[in-house]
Amino acid sequence: MKNQKTISLPTAAQYSTPSTHSAARSGRHPAHNTLARVFVLLLICVFMFSTTAFAKAPAIVAPSDLINVVAERTGLPADLDALVNAGYLTAPEKRHLEKYDTFSNAVAWHVLLPAFGLYPYPAEFYPEIAPHPSWPNGTVYADARAAGIMLNLVDPQLEPNYAMTKSDFNVLVQKLKTTSFTLPVPSTTYPFIAVQEEAADATGLEPWDIHTYLGRNSVLSAYHLIPAGWLAEFNSRGWHINFTLPHDHPNPKLLNYVSAGCTNFQTSTISIANPKAITTLHEFAHFAAKYGTVYLDDMEYCFNREASGVANILGLYAMTSPSEYLAEFTAYWLLYPDKQNTLRELAPASADLTEYLIHAFDDQPALLTAA
Ligand SMILES: [Zn+2]
Structure with missing residues (x-):
């Protein structure tokens, strides 16, 4: 818009006295000059109209x-x-x-x-x-x-x-x-969210802040996709969800990846610091792979034989190691059910391992979802 405003068009006066010398030199017929004048007048009209339009356009904020x-x-x-x-x-x-x-x-x-x-x-x-x-x-x-x-x-x-x-x-x-606004809390029985709200009530703090609301949204969006057996296992082992990354989390920039979450088996904690549903599913898949007894040999077999065939679907992060491959494969599988057939065609052993993982705790009572 700035450029259009600063275009400097010739004035009508300049065009009203065309140089006969230049006309002769260019070999133009006089009728061309008349046409040119009409054209220039039209241009001026368009320019004046557009500047009027600009003048009426609302001011833009900087x-x-x-x-x-x-x-x-x-x-x-x-x-x-x-x-x-x-x-x-x-x-x-x-x-x-x-x-x-x-x-x-x-x-x-x-x-x-x-x-x-x-x-x-x-x-x-x-x-x-x-x-x-x-x-x-x-x-x-x-x-x-x-x-x-x-x-x-x-x-x-x-x-x-x-x-x-x-x-x-x-x-x-x-x-x-x-005005004092309060966002309506979505109707949800998701326990992790309720725990955070109650803890905030007890301490008088705001339940969410600029860091924690992103991970909260990831868990909210993913919760209904987490296999019930995983949630039951998570609860029975006394695990927790954090909505920020731990301070001692390694700097992901070194690896050229944006850090989204982590699963810590020492502190029994899943940390999520990214609003995407796939992040929660990825970290829960790490948890399930550990306690659902997925063997490294199986992960390596799938990774070595099939990872490159689905790299363009799962992304490069899935190519970094067998365990990241399985976590990404499983998260994608859960998030996009309509893509499961494609994944199975391209990576049948990985699809089998993922289905085993999803059902690894199916004999557990679903304590958490019933809470
Ligand atoms: Zn991971």
Whole structure:
């Protein structure tokens, strides 16, 4: 838009006295000059119309406005890196804000709600809200939009990917500053969530924060897909879920992978720090493989013979070791039932091992799901 505004078109006066010398030199017929004049007049009309349209376009909000509001609310420096490190911005959002002089409605919702202590739940828990085609359920932008609609902060008709206008931004920030909102907790009997809410009640703390709500959403989205036998085993062994990674977790950047979760057999803990359902299923698969007595020989057999054939489906992380392969294979199997036939065709031994793993504790009573 900036470029269009600064185009400098010749004035009408310049065109009204064409140089006969240049016309003669170029060998044009005089009729061409008349045509050229009409064309230029048309151009000027289009230009004037478009500048009028620009003048009426609503003002767009600048990245600095967003950064300043988040910094003011959180006490963090008004600096992109500080906000990424604290979890308020994703790395792609930072790159976008550096490159462009605006941001979308979706980014504003995703960044502002947590800055005001509102941590969106997975959008699929609000079935009354129709997902927007730009951001299907299962994305953080769908979650932020659904939370905004639930709280009457977001117009369901608004296109999430449009640049946010200054007036929409000011109205949203003003509402967030002056009203106390509480997000409706999705109706769920998921015990891990209830435990966290109760612990927070007892200590008077907010149950969720900028770090823990991502792992919470992963568990919420995955819970109904975790085999009941796994949950029973998890409960009977006294295991826990953490919604942040332990401080002594090895730096995943060294391995070029974004850390999402970990399973610690010393502390009997699964830690999830990523909103994707597949992360929870992956860590539970590690747990099940250990106590369901899956032998390393079997994992290595599947990995060596079949992993490369499904690498383009499962991704490169599944190729890092036999146990990561099985965890990714099983998580993908549970999350995408319609892909199970394809996986079985490409990797039959891995499919057999996965089905064994899924049913490894089936003789256990499902204590946890009955709780
Ligand atoms: Zn793993």
